[in-house]
Amino acid sequence: MIARNGGGYYRSTLLDSLSWLDHGFGTRQQSLAAVRPLAQLKQIHSPSTIEAGSHPGVLGEADGLLTGEAGLFLGVKTADCLPLLLVDPDARAIAAVHAGWRGTVAGIARRAVEHLERRFGSKPSRLLAAIGPGIGPCCFEVGPEVAAQFRDLFPDCAGLDRRTQLDLVEANLRMLEQAGVPRAQVDAGRLCTCCQPGEFHSYRRDGQRAGRMFSVIAIRDTKGAGAIPAPSPKA
Numbered sequence: 001m002i003a004r005n006g007g008g009y010y011r012s013t014l015l016d017s018l019s020w021l022d023h024g025f026g027t028r029q030q031s032l033a034a035v036r037p038l039a040q041l042k043q044i045h046s047p048s049t050i051e052a053g054s055h056p057g058v059l060g061e062a063d064g065l066l067t068g069e070a071g072l073f074l075g076v077k078t079a080d081c082l083p084l085l086l087v088d089p090d091a092r093a094i095a096a097v098h099a100g101w102r103g104t105v106a107g108i109a110r111r112a113v114e115h116l117e118r119r120f121g122s123k124p125s126r127l128l129a130a131i132g133p134g135i136g137p138c139c140f141e142v143g144p145e146v147a148a149q150f151r152d153l154f155p156d157c158a159g160l161d162r163r164t165q166l167d168l169v170e171a172n173l174r175m176l177e178q179a180g181v182p183r184a185q186v187d188a189g190r191l192c193t194c195c196q197p198g199e200f201h202s203y204r205r206d207g208q209r210a211g212r213m214f215s216v217i218a219i220r221d222t223k224g225a226g227a228i229p230a231p232s233p234k235a
């Protein structure tokens with residue numbers, strides 16, 4: 001379950017089962033004051049991933065960041081695209097991914113899993129993941145030229161040569177499943193950014209003037225305290 005906390009973030013109850021982990025999916029009300037040091041990317045809707053190590057700042061052009069180092073937040077910016085957070089509970093390695101429709105088609109979720117495997121020896125069958133707020137099929141109608149590019153992920157769907165309500169969350173669940181991450185280990189929020197103007201920025205709704213939200217994940221350092229407040233009890 002993805003639940004709102006009192007500090008302007010949503011959190012995954014699945015990822016909250018790991019006490020050494022801090023994370024949050026940003027909203028319009030989020031504060032980044034305590035979220036540092038922060039590593040981020042110049043996001044380009046690609047399948048490229050970069051290992052952050054312990055380096056903050058803008059680390060290059062890519063759409064996935066990973067690290068096994070404690071004390072560094074990995075952040076991705078979104079305003080309709082999906083933020084994906086991946087965790088290897090055995091190796092204590094993490095990844096943050098920006099997945100819009102282009103990155104999804106290009107395979108960014110699978111590439112992030114493969115990079116964790118290669119770098120940290122992660123077993124996909126052991127990974128946990130959470131998918132934050134993004135544009136829902138309710139608000140994401142695409143033309144046949146876009147829909148057709150999802151044929152590999154939706155072989156069961158007949159109508160991909162017509163205008164289609166695209167479900168980016170389902171597409172990424174299927175891609176993670178193909179990469180070996182069981183669906184039961186993925187916490188998917190299905191919160192639509194376009195439907196909730198008070199809560200989220202949305203590029204499709206607000207166009208060029210849309211703001212961006214940061215989703216972040218970190219391995220807690222030895223000081224122990226997390227930067228992202230826990231979900232409020234009533235949420």
Ligand SMILES: [Zn+2]
Nearest residue numbers: 138139192195
């Ligand atoms: Zn919607």
